[in-house]
Amino acid sequence: MxxxxxxxxxxxxxxxxxxxxxxxxxxxxxxxxxxxxxxxxxxxxxxxxxxxxxxxxxxxxxxxxxxxxxxxxxxxxxxxxxxxxxxxxxxxxxxxxxxxxxxxxxxxxxxxxxxAFYTATGVGTQIADGGLPWRYDAAGAVAVSSPAKETRTFEVADGQQEFVLERxxxxxxxxxxxxxxxxxxxxxxxxxxxxxxxxxxxxxxxxxxxxxxxxxxxxxxxxxxxxxxxxxxxxxxxxxxxxDKRIERRTTRPRPTTASVDGGAA
Structure with a gap:
């Protein structure tokens, strides 16, 4: 096709x-x-x-x-x-x-x-517990915050570990x-x-x-x-x-002078 x-x-x-x-x-x-x-x-x-x-x-x-x-x-x-x-x-x-x-x-x-899948990333933070500001109001107060996510403990190699469900x-x-x-x-x-x-x-x-x-x-x-x-x-x-490809952060250094190229001799 x-x-x-x-x-x-x-x-x-x-x-x-x-x-x-x-x-x-x-x-x-x-x-x-x-x-x-x-x-x-x-x-x-x-x-x-x-x-x-x-x-x-x-x-x-x-x-x-x-x-x-x-x-x-x-x-x-x-x-x-x-x-x-x-x-x-x-x-x-x-x-x-x-x-x-x-x-x-x-x-x-x-x-x-x-x-959905479980991951250890974010456990114990607002990512899992909820309360992360999603949207503020005009006065700067939190209007919408993230909900708490389901967590579950799994048996891993060195014991038990908590994971958070991500969709x-x-x-x-x-x-x-x-x-x-x-x-x-x-x-x-x-x-x-x-x-x-x-x-x-x-x-x-x-x-x-x-x-x-x-x-x-x-x-x-x-x-x-x-x-x-x-x-x-x-x-x-x-x-x-x-x-048309742009550089996000352009970093340059000064062009070498003739004296520096020639080892300092004028």
Whole structure:
């Protein structure tokens, strides 16, 4: 089945207001920015986003956040997005902070047909006990807090240990960015862009992928495929957009002077 679409508009056409969307990426690495920008242009709002973080100011999911298109975020950290922090603290967006490994496993579980699982992460904290602020009101008081979760004690190698029950995160849609992809939707992510992309791709009922290099079926080595095409429903081949890759935090040092290169001799 040929899943390639001709435009970003066609790629995200099924996404409607109020949807839950899983978005790949970590910081600025592997972010499906072309699809996010097109989603912004469609005007959809009241979105619930599941992603490691919510982009940065003016880039990635930060674009949707700045236009108040996101009502709720499930993420592992607020990061360096000042607008994200402001909206959370001022009660404009609800945030369910989840330990990063737990977030990854909740997505993987959704794609594997596992409704819930037990983990030791978060036991003895507000993650398990409840009371973690999800949304503040305009006065800065907690309006919505996390509920307590089920815990259970299991026999482990060195005795008994308490675990907390975490539920799978099933999304309506997923947006991912791949290095290579074929017309059947098989995807390969490059290096650290593998991050959350494979996880959200398998956790959604409908997955849309933007790919830097679109190839014909059979050209990808089956042993190198990260996301099988069975999880992908739309493929958008990128052109010049693939060269627009930003650095989250640029760190440089002064260029060496002629004197330092020559050992100090003038």
């Amino acid at each position: 040929d899943k390639v679409v001709r435009s970003a508009d066609e790629a995200v056409a099924e996404i409607v207001s109020g949807s839950t969307i899983g978005v790949g990426g970590f910081g600025l690495c592997g972010v499906p920015n072309v699809l996010i920008k097109q989603l912004l242009d469609t005007g959809v709002d009241r979105l619930e986003v599941v992603s490691n973080n919510c982009g940065v100011d003016g880039w990635g999911l930060g674009m949707l956040l700045a236009e108040h298109r996101i009502r709720r975020v499930v993420a592992s950290y607020v990061g360096e997005n000042k607008e994200f922090a402001r909206q959370y603290l001022e009660g404009e967006v609800e945030v369910e902070l989840t330990p990063q490994g737990t977030l990854a496993e909740r997505l993987r579980a959704a794609g594997s047909g596992i409704p 799978a995160l099933v999304c309506d849609f997923a947006l991912v960015h791949a290095w290579k992809g074929d017309r059947h939707g098989n995807l390969i992510y490059r290096m650290s862009a593998q991050n959350f992309n494979p996880l959200v791709a398998m956790a959604a009922r409908f997955t849309v992928a933007e790919v830097e290099e679109l190839v014909e079926p059979g050209e990808l080595d089956p042993a190198e495929i990260h996301t099988p095409g069975v999880y992908v429903h739309r493929v958008l081949g990128l052109t010049e957009q693939q060269n």
